[in-house]
Amino acid sequence: IEPISMAIAVGAASIITGYFSYCRFAECCPEQRPLNATALQLALEEKLFGQHLATEVILKALTSFRNNDNPKKPLTLSLHGWAGTGKNFVSQIVAEHLHAKGLKSNFVHLFVSTLHFPHEQQITLYQDQLRKWIRGNVSACASSVFIFDEMDKLHPGVIDAIKPFLDYYEQLDSVSYRKAVFIFLSNAGGDLITQTALGFWRAGRKREDIQLKDLEPVLSVGVFNNKHSGLWRSGLIDKNLIDYFIPFLPLEYSHVKMCVRAEMRARGAAVDEDVVTRVAEEMTFFPKDEKIYSDRGCKTVQSRLDIL
Numbered sequence: 001i002e003p004i005s006m007a008i009a010v011g012a013a014s015i016i017t018g019y020f021s022y023c024r025f026a027e028c029c030p031e032q033r034p035l036n037a038t039a040l041q042l043a044l045e046e047k048l049f050g051q052h053l054a055t056e057v058i059l060k061a062l063t064s065f066r067n068n069d070n071p072k073k074p075l076t077l078s079l080h081g082w083a084g085t086g087k088n089f090v091s092q093i094v095a096e097h098l099h100a101k102g103l104k105s106n107f108v109h110l111f112v113s114t115l116h117f118p119h120e121q122q123i124t125l126y127q128d129q130l131r132k133w134i135r136g137n138v139s140a141c142a143s144s145v146f147i148f149d150e151m152d153k154l155h156p157g158v159i160d161a162i163k164p165f166l167d168y169y170e171q172l173d174s175v176s177y178r179k180a181v182f183i184f185l186s187n188a189g190g191d192l193i194t195q196t197a198l199g200f201w202r203a204g205r206k207r208e209d210i211q212l213k214d215l216e217p218v219l220s221v222g223v224f225n226n227k228h229s230g231l232w233r234s235g236l237i238d239k240n241l242i243d244y245f246i247p248f249l250p251l252e253y254s255h256v257k258m259c260v261r262a263e264m265r266a267r268g269a270a271v272d273e274d275v276v277t278r279v280a281e282e283m284t285f286f287p288k289d290e291k292i293y294s295d296r297g298c299k300t301v302q303s304r305l306d307i308l
């Protein structure tokens with residue numbers, strides 16, 4: 001081999017080696033990292049209780065998005081449901097499967113409405129900040145993940161600032177947003193989901209028979225018409241820029257028990273069924289007559305376990 005080719009080969013090899021050893025210590029943006037769909041499926045099936053629709057849709061949506069080398073738009077998921085049903089929990093699982101450090105990754109960004117966008121008078125400022133923040137982060141890492149929690153507390157119109165980023169543009173000001181993932185979390189639509197779940201229960205039908213088509217259209221229309229959804233009359237819905245509306249069903253007594261057991265195992269304790277029952281019985285259930293669904297889902301399980 002002639003000396004110049006040799007030098008180029010050695011140089012290239014050391015750049016590649018340097019890059020990989022650098023990425024062992026610092027976090028690198030995983031442009032081409034494929035999604036381990038089997039691991040994601042396992043995590044959802046093992047850890048997320050009572051949410052057959054969310055499990056199925058999230059798995060399908062992420063797998064097809066990540067298997068596509070040339071998506072036409074970023075992936076946008078809107079998660080809806082009662083408090084404590086697993087929306088933040090699932091976002092954490094998804095984040096961990098897209099970026100190894102999960103919510104702690106430099107490429108996963110969590111916005112909380114009441115913390116980051118509290119004042120109604122500053123909507124224009126928030127919109128500017130949001131656009132700059134997203135543009136900067138997607139420029140640094142195309143596969144960035146943005147999670148917007150408490151969408152129902154977001155002032156109407158704020159989110160429309162990012163509409164162009166969610167659209168089918170190849171590039172905007174030299175930045176492509178097509179590989180990014182946007183996840184919206186909201187309690188809005190929780191009542192509609194409960195009504196449907198209750199309808200199935202009262203008709204003696206299985207919870208698992210509820211299909212996405214029973215809920216998704218109701219949800220998108222309900223959220224669009226709800227002034228307190230963060231997506232009220234939003235161009236994101238109008239222009240079909242939200243890929244999936246994902247319903248989180250209200251959790252039943254048996255699911256609360258599963259959460260207690262999971263929490264005990266996570267603490268390294270043996271599962272004590274007496275304690276599991278005591279914690280589950282401390283929770284309150286609705287509707288008033290039937291008492292089927294936990295009104296806080298699994299949210300207070302950890303603190304109740306602490307005081308037993």
Ligand SMILES: Nc1ncnc2c1ncn2[C@@H]1O[C@H](COP(=O)(O)OP(=O)(O)OP(=O)(O)O)[C@@H](O)[C@H]1O
Pocket residue numbers: 047048049050051081082083084085086087088089090186187251259297298299
């Ligand atoms: N479906 C579920 N399966 C397993 N664990 C769950 C589920 N739902 C909730 N949990 C447990 O309860 C905790 C609180 O739930 P989470 O924060 O995901 O609720 P949320 O739906 O985001 O509620 P909110 O709308 O009030 O923000 C989770 O960290 C998890 O431990």
